[in-house]
Amino acid sequence: MTQHVNNTSETPGTPHTPDTADVAPQPAGSRRGPLRWIMAAVGLVATLALPWFVYPPVAMDIAAWALFAISVDLLLGYTGLLSFGHAAFWGSSSYVTGLIAIHWGVPFPIAILGGMLFAMAIAVPIGYLSVRRTGIYFAMVTLAFAQMVYFVANQLSGLTGGENGLQAIPISFFGIAPVETDPFFFYFAAIGLILLGIWAAWRIVHSPFGRVLVAIRENPARARALGYDVDRYKIIVFVLSAGLAGLAGGVFAISHGFTSLEELDWTTSGKVVLITVLGGIGTLWGGPLGAAIVVTLEDRLTSSGFEGTGIILGSIFVVIVLLFRHGIWGTVRDLLQRRMEPRHDRGD
Amino acid sequence: MSAFVQYTVQGLAAGGFYALAALGLAVIFGVLGVVNFSHGACYMLGAVAAAVLLDVLHVHFWVALAIVPILLFLVGVLMERLLIRWLLRLDPLYNFLLTFGLSLILVDVVKRRYGVSGLPYERPAGMAGQLHIGGIGLPTYSVFVCLFSLLICGVVWLLLTKTRVGMIVRASTEDADRTRALGINVGRWVTPVFGFGIALAGLAGVMAAPFRAITADMGSNFVIILFAVVVIGGLGSILGAVVAGFLVGLVEAYGQAYAPTFAQVAIFVLMAGVVLFRPAGLFGRDESA
Numbered sequence: 200m201t202q203h204v205n206n207t208s209e210t211p212g213t214p215h216t217p218d219t220a221d222v223a224p225q226p227a228g229s230r231r232g233p234l235r236w237i238m239a240a241v242g243l244v245a246t247l248a249l250p251w252f253v254y255p256p257v258a259m260d261i262a263a264w265a266l267f268a269i270s271v272d273l274l275l276g277y278t279g280l281l282s283f284g285h286a287a288f289w290g291s292s293s294y295v296t297g298l299i300a301i302h303w304g305v306p307f308p309i310a311i312l313g314g315m316l317f318a319m320a321i322a323v324p325i326g327y328l329s330v331r332r333t334g335i336y337f338a339m340v341t342l343a344f345a346q347m348v349y350f351v352a353n354q355l356s357g358l359t360g361g362e363n364g365l366q367a368i369p370i371s372f373f374g375i376a377p378v379e380t381d382p383f384f385f386y387f388a389a390i391g392l393i394l395l396g397i398w399a400a401w402r403i404v405h406s407p408f409g410r411v412l413v414a415i416r417e418n419p420a421r422a423r424a425l426g427y428d429v430d431r432y433k434i435i436v437f438v439l440s441a442g443l444a445g446l447a448g449g450v451f452a453i454s455h456g457f458t459s460l461e462e463l464d465w466t467t468s469g470k471v472v473l474i475t476v477l478g479g480i481g482t483l484w485g486g487p488l489g490a491a492i493v494v495t496l497e498d499r500l501t502s503s504g505f506e507g508t509g510i511i512l513g514s515i516f517v518v519i520v521l522l523f524r525h526g527i528w529g530t531v532r533d534l535l536q537r538r539m540e541p542r543h544d545r546g547d
Numbered sequence: 548m549s550a551f552v553q554y555t556v557q558g559l560a561a562g563g564f565y566a567l568a569a570l571g572l573a574v575i576f577g578v579l580g581v582v583n584f585s586h587g588a589c590y591m592l593g594a595v596a597a598a599v600l601l602d603v604l605h606v607h608f609w610v611a612l613a614i615v616p617i618l619l620f621l622v623g624v625l626m627e628r629l630l631i632r633w634l635l636r637l638d639p640l641y642n643f644l645l646t647f648g649l650s651l652i653l654v655d656v657v658k659r660r661y662g663v664s665g666l667p668y669e670r671p672a673g674m675a676g677q678l679h680i681g682g683i684g685l686p687t688y689s690v691f692v693c694l695f696s697l698l699i700c701g702v703v704w705l706l707l708t709k710t711r712v713g714m715i716v717r718a719s720t721e722d723a724d725r726t727r728a729l730g731i732n733v734g735r736w737v738t739p740v741f742g743f744g745i746a747l748a749g750l751a752g753v754m755a756a757p758f759r760a761i762t763a764d765m766g767s768n769f770v771i772i773l774f775a776v777v778v779i780g781g782l783g784s785i786l787g788a789v790v791a792g793f794l795v796g797l798v799e800a801y802g803q804a805y806a807p808t809f810a811q812v813a814i815f816v817l818m819a820g821v822v823l824f825r826p827a828g829l830f831g832r833d834e835s836a
Contacts, residue, residue, distance in 0.1 A: 281640050328819055331826045335582050335639045336782065339774040340822060346771045347815035354808050465771060469647055476644060509655030516648025520641050521633060 238484070246390060246487075253495070255382040256454060261487070261494045262386075262393045263451040268474040268486030269400045270443035275472075276481025277404055278436050279416035280330075283338040283468050284345030285444050287325065288318035290463030291348055292445030293452035294359055297368040300453065306371050308392060311449030318445025319438050321348065326437035330430050333419070342465060349463040364459030368452055382454070389450050396446045400483060403439060412436055444471075473516050479526025488528055549683040554804045555797065560689040560758070562796020563696030564590075564751045568769070569776045569788035570703060571747030577720030577783050578733075578740045581631060581642040585650035587770025589745050593619055593752020594761045595657055598666040608671035612753050619749025623742035631741065650770070658763035665760035674757070692754055699750065700789045707785060716740060720783060772799075775818045781831020791829060 249258040267289055274280045296314030300307060329340045352359045359365060370379045377384040403409050414422045415429050423429050452458040461467065474493050478485025493512070500508050523530055572586050583589075596615045600606035606614065626649070634641045669675075674688040707713035718726040719733045727733050752766075759765060776795050780787025795814050802810030821828060 281643075328822050331822055332778075335643055336778065338640065338643060339582065339778055339782075340818070342771060343775045343778065343815055343818055346768075347812055350811040350815075354812070465767070466651075469651070472644065473648075507655050507659055509651040509658075513648040513651030513655065516651065517630065517645055520645045520648065521630065524637075524641065 242484070242487070243394075246394065247387075250383055250386045254498075255386045257494060257498050259382065259386050259389060259454040260451070260498075261490050262390055263447045263454065264471065264474060264490035264494055265487035266393050266396045266400075266447035266450075267444055267471050268478060268490055269397060269483055270440045270447065271471050271475045272478075272480065272483060272486055273400055273403065273436060273440045273443065275475060276483075277409060277416065278412045278433060280333070280433065280437070281335075281338045281472070282329075282341045282437075282440070283465070283472060284325070284329075284341030284343070284348075285441070285471055286463050286465060286467035287341075287345035287348040288322060288441040288444040289448035289451070289467065289471070290458070290460075291321060291352070292318040292448040293458040293462045294352065294365060296449035297365040297452045297458050298358070300368050300371065301365070304369065304371050306373055307389070307453045310371075311392060311446060311453065314449035314452070315442050315445035318448070319442040322438045322441030323434070326434045326441070330433040330437065342468065345463070345468055346465060349460065349465075352463055353460060359460075362460065364457055364461075365452075366457050368456050368458070370453055370456070385454065389454065392446060392450055396443045397483075397487075399439075400443060403436070404483065408432075408435075470512065473512060473519075475526075476524075477515065477519050477526055479529035479532070480524075482526065482528045482532070485526050485528035489526070492527075550804070552683050553685060554800045556685050556689050556693060558797035558800025559793055560692040560796070561799055562793035563692045564755050564769075564792075565773060565776050565795050566700055566789045566792025567696050567751040567754075568748045569773055569780065569792045570700060570785065571744035571751075572773060572777055573780075573783060573785050573788040574703075574716065574747075575741055575744035576777075577785070578716055578723075579627075579631070579635060579642075579737055580639050581635070581646070581741075582639060582774075582782070583744065584643055584646040584770065585626075585653060586646075586745075586748050586773060587766030587768075588650040588653040589619060589622070589748040589766070590752040590755070590769055591657065591761075591763065591766035592622065592653065593749030594668075594756040594759070594765060595661065595666065595752075595763075596749070597753045597756040598668050598761050599661075601668065602666070608753075608757065611756075612750070615753045616746040616750045619752075620742040620746040622749075623745030624738055626745070627738045627741040632737070635737075650766075654763050654767065661763065663762060663764075665762050668756045668761055670757040688757060692758070695754065696751075699747075703747075704785070712736070772814060775814050777828075778818050779821045779828060781828025784828065784830040787828055787830030 246262065249261065253261070267285070270288075271282060271285050274282050292311075292314035294314075295317040296307075296310045299305060299310040299313045303310075325341070325344045329337055329344065332340055353361060356362070370385060372378040372385075372388055375388075378388045379385075404412075411422065411427055411432055414425075415427070415432055419429050448462065451462070470493070474489035475486060476489075477492065478487070478489030493515075496511065497508055500511060519526065525533060568586060568590055572583060575581055575583050593615050596618055597608070597611040600611050600614065601608070630645060630649070631642055634645060670688050674691060676687050677684040678687050678690055679685075705713075707717055715726065715731055715733070715736055718729075718731070719736070723733055755765070772795065776791045777788055779795065780789075780791030795817070798813050798817055799810055802813040806813070
């Protein structure tokens with residue numbers, strides 16, 4: 200009857216994300232090689248076809264939240280760090296992007312680049328301080344720092360508009376009118392940035408650098424003993440992740456034409472973690488899937504006048520954490536793997 | 548000078564809420580290894596319960612002070628039995644996420660039932676005025692909050708140090724496996740300890756009811772400051788939670804008085820300093836890598 204645990208995890212293997220032991224990048228030439236390209240192609244087609252099936256602004260939201268979730272997964276799934284403060288990067292980039300677009304009127308990708316760089320800049324001190332703690336402490340410290348960013352943005356109301364948020368962010372795109380006025384065409388102009396971000400995440404994960412991250416997740420002490428500067432790797436991936444979150448937040452701000460303190464709020468940090476966990480930790484592909492489900496669900500709930508979104512999202516969270524800790528993508532992948540590899544590769 | 552004393556009392560009163568709730572958080576973490584994200588929501592439930600009891604059943608503040616913690620204890624027992632328990636063997640992050648989801652649900656349920664505007668709550672009789680001590684006027688209720696939260700912290704301290712249950716709790720905080728090896732059924736205490744921690748959050752909520760706006764969101768910011776408190780004090784350290792709670796209350800009050808623009812930021816700057824120079828917290832032991 201004693202189900203008591205103190206601080207340390209009793210699950211074998213990974214101390215930080217016990218359910219993601221099988222996410223290490225596959226060796227080249229593995230049997231999933233061609234499958235991966237097929238999936239990438241399917242994903243690309245689905246991404247490009249999305250605005251025909253979904254209201255284009257909602258499609259843009261899905262894409263932005265997908266990249267945001269991937270940025271969180273880069274830390275959680277591949278480095279074993281749960282950031283509960285990623286709204287700080289998504290939100291601050293949305294403000295900086297908006298301010299650049301309003302005051303300088305540059306084409307939107309440049310404004311977004313500015314927002315992204317700002318997010319990375321503030322991620323340096325936050326990451327430097329946060330990586331001094333691991334596990335649950337890391338989550339709490341990042342959460343607290345994100346709240347600090349929230350308060351600062353609230354105080355600088357002359358710049359940020361305070362409670363009112365930043366209104367009337369223009370879309371400027373080399374004078375190409377359809378992109379600047381029609382959300383449908385804007386989607387195709389902006390989706391490139393999102394895909395670029397996803398590609399960057401994929402490259403990071405499948406690089407030697409990404410392997411070191413997984414090694415740190417699996418066994419920080421051993422990684423350190425092998426000569427890797429663990430904290431430095433963590434800070435670098437934290438800043439990269441913040442950059443991707445910033446990229447997503449910038450696209451979000453331009454797409455909506457306004458941004459508000461809600462984007463910096465800790466519920467936003469929580470929502471993106473929900474999307475990541477729902478899709479599947481340590482899968483990258485889970486992010487888009489989770490984003491599609493959560494954004495569509497929220498859109499449906501809001502347009503049907505139902506106000507208890509928190510009840511629904513909270514319940515999903517509880518159910519996922521209790522019953523489907525691998526998330527949707529992880530669960531599906533496990534089933535597929537069991538099919539494809541009935542005998543070998545089982546016993547770890 | 549008199550202004551300074553007033554700010555100090557104000558800060559200690561705010562610190563009293565943080566100290567009580569952080570104490571609950573620390574006890575739960577010590578025994579279960581769970582960081583309860585819904586602690587802020589439970590604090591809010593305490594305040595809402597007090598307001599509803601007063602409004603519907605005309606239950607007096609002093610009675611609510613006794614009843615609400617018992618109600619919240621039961622809520623905590625239910626939470627632990629139905630949900631928390633299933634994830635105790637896994638990484639503590641899962642219970643962190645679970646309680647986060649739970650807190651979304653609780654806040655939204657209260658919001659839908661009681662709206663977003665604050666519920667009214669009058670200061671209890673005899674607590675509305677001011678006390679004059681040495682020529683300095685202090686709000687009676689703030690003085691009461693300071694003293695009462697200190698008293699409760701003292702009582703909890705005595706429970707932990709002088710009773711057998713307290714000894715078991717402290718022992719399992721130190722080293723659960725060895726405590727079990729000594730023949731003590733640690734598992735028996737998991738549920739009551741969780742309920743107790745939640746009850747402390749509820750008690751803080753009742754005390755905050757005459758003092759703060761009672762809304763569904765009142766715990767949202769509270770819980771994050773609470774996290775800062777336990778990071779500063781050292782998670783798992785009982786003394787650290789109490790000291791850091793009052794410290795943060797003071798920082799907040801002085802900040803509001805002397806640098807109102809950055810009052811709330813000051814807490815996080817303090818936390819950043821602690822993380823930088825003493826990563827384990829002021830009273831924590833360095834057990835992390």
